[in-house]
Amino acid sequence: xxxxxxxxxxxxxxxxxxxxxxxxxxxxxxxxxxxxxxxxxxxxxxxxxxxxxxxxxxxxxxxxxxxxxxxxxxxxxxxxxxxxxxxxxxxxxxxxxxxxxxxxxxxxxxxxxxxxxxxxxxx
Amino acid sequence: xxxxxxxxxxxxxxxxxxxxxxxxxxxxxxxxxxxxxxxxxxxxxxxxxxxxxxxxxxxxxxxxxxxxxxxxxxxxxxxxxxxxxxxxxxxxxxxxxxxxxxxxxxxxxxxxxxxxxxxxxxx
DNA sequence: TAGTAAAATAGTAATCATTACTGATTTATC
DNA sequence: GATAAATCAGTAATGATTACTATTTTACTA
Numbered sequence: 464x465x466x467x468x469x470x471x472x473x474x475x476x477x478x479x480x481x482x483x484x485x486x487x488x489x490x491x492x493x494x495x496x497x498x499x500x501x502x503x504x505x506x507x508x509x510x511x512x513x514x515x516x517x518x519x520x521x522x523x524x525x526x527x528x529x530x531x532x533x534x535x536x537x538x539x540x541x542x543x544x545x546x547x548x549x550x551x552x553x554x555x556x557x558x559x560x561x562x563x564x565x566x567x568x569x570x571x572x573x574x575x576x577x578x579x580x581x582x583x584x585x586x
Numbered sequence: 587x588x589x590x591x592x593x594x595x596x597x598x599x600x601x602x603x604x605x606x607x608x609x610x611x612x613x614x615x616x617x618x619x620x621x622x623x624x625x626x627x628x629x630x631x632x633x634x635x636x637x638x639x640x641x642x643x644x645x646x647x648x649x650x651x652x653x654x655x656x657x658x659x660x661x662x663x664x665x666x667x668x669x670x671x672x673x674x675x676x677x678x679x680x681x682x683x684x685x686x687x688x689x690x691x692x693x694x695x696x697x698x699x700x701x702x703x704x705x706x707x708x709x
Numbered sequence: 710t711a712g713t714a715a716a717a718t719a720g721t722a723a724t725c726a727t728t729a730c731t732g733a734t735t736t737a738t739c
Numbered sequence: 740g741a742t743a744a745a746t747c748a749g750t751a752a753t754g755a756t757t758a759c760t761a762t763t764t765t766a767c768t769a
Contacts, residue, residue: 465736465745486726501748506727508746524645526756527726538682540691549691553682555699559661562676568663569705576678576699582692588716588765609755624719629756631717649727650755 469500470508477518477532483548485527521548538576544585551578592623593631600641600655606671608650644671646700661699667708674701
C-alpha cells in the first residue's frame with residue numbers, strides 16, 4: 464500500500480475530533496485542505512482504514528455510517544433526535560466477550576455496545 | 587391506528603423466524619400470502635412496528651437493516667462473511683446500563699450489543 | 710347494512726448513501 | 740529521470756429507503 468496525502472488528511476481529521484463524523488462531514492472538512500478531493504476517495508480510504516483496524520465504523524441505523532479514529536475499547540451513546548454519537552467509557556465486559564466466543568457461533572473479532580436515547584440537548 | 591392485514595402478516599413472519607431478515611427478505615416472504623403487497627408497505631410498517639417497540643432494528647453496517655420481533659434483552663452475533671445475524675443470550679449488564687444512564691448524556695432507551703466475526707459456516 | 714372519513718395500500722418516482730469505472734496523477738523503485 | 744503500481748478526481752451507476760398519489764380498506768355510525 465502506498466502513502467497518500469488524502470488518506471493521511473482523513474485520518475488526521477478523524478483523530479483531531481471528538482465527534483463521530485459521517486463520510487460526508489469528513490469530506491467537507493478534508494476539502495478545506497484538499498479542495499479537489501472527491502467523495503469517492505473519502506469512502507475508499509475510510510473502508511481501507513477500517514479494514515486496517517485504524518478506524519472504527521459505527522452503525523446507528525440513522526441512514527449513514529459514523530467513523531471514529533479512537534479504536535480503544537469503549538462504547539457509544541447515540542441520540543435518536545440530533546443523530547450525534549458520543550463516547551462512553553463503558554465497555555463490553557470480558558465475561559460478555561468470552562461468553563460470545565464460547566457460544567460456538569464463530570470467531571469474535573469485534574464487540575460493539577451502543578446505547579440509544581435522547582441527549583440532554585434534545586430533551 | 588387501524589388494523590392492517592399486511593402489517594399483521596409482516597409481524598407474523600418476523601415472529602415465526604429465527605433469522606433476522608432484511609426488509610427485502612420480509613417482502614419476499616409476505617408476498618407468498620399477499621402477492622400484491624408493495625415493498626413500500628413493508629418499509630412503512632417496519633418503521634411503525636419499531637416505533638411501537640414491537641420490533642427491533644439491528645444495524646450491522648452491511649448496507650441494509652435487519653429486523654427482529656424478539657424484543658427481549660439479548661445480543662447479536664454478526665458474520666461479516668455471510669452477513670447473517672444470530673441470537674446470543676449475552677445481554678448488556680445492569681451495571682453497563684446504569685453507568686450509561688448516569689453518564690449524564692441523556693435518556694437511555696435502548697442498549698444494543700453486537701459481536702462481529704466470521705461464523706463457523708464461513709471459516 | 711349502507712354511507713362516510715380516516716388510515717392504509719399498491720405502484721411508481723424520487724432521494725440519498727455508497728460503490729464502480731476510467732483516464733489522469735502520484736508514489737515508490739531502480 | 741524512467742517505469743510500474745497505486746491512488747486520485749470526476750462522473751456514472753447501484754441499491755436501500757422514502758415520498759407521492761390515486762385507489763382500497765377499515766372503523767364508525769345512522
